[in-house]
Amino acid sequence: xxxxxxxxxxxxxxxxxxxxxxxxxxxxxxxxxxxxxxxxxxxxxxxxxxxxxxxxxxxxxxxxxxx
Numbered sequence: 058x059x060x061x062x063x064x065x066x067x068x069x070x071x072x073x074x075x076x077x078x079x080x081x082x083x084x085x086x087x088x089x090x091x092x093x094x095x096x097x098x099x100x101x102x103x104x105x106x107x108x109x110x111x112x113x114x115x116x117x118x119x120x121x122x123x124x
Contacts, residue, residue, distance in 0.1 A: 077099075077112070077113050080101055080112060081101065082099045082100065082101050082113075083100055083101050083102045083109075084100055085097055085098065085099045085100065086098045086100065095116065096114055096115060096116045097113075097114065097115050098111045098113070098114050099111070099112060099113040099114070100112075
């Protein structure tokens with residue numbers, strides 16, 4: 058979906074791809090609406106700061122209007 062966003066450049070996509078591959082995700086949440094996949098949220102916990110964050114999300118294009 059990010060690759061369909063005209064405001065994202067190839068440089069942005071390359072940065073995010075490299076960043077997401079470098080992060081060790083602790084767990085993911087799979088979101089379902091009426092038995093159909095809506096999104097995945099990948100979550101990491103930074104153990105040095107005890108801070109957690111959602112740092113990646115994918116949404117099937119056909120499901121994005123419900124979010």
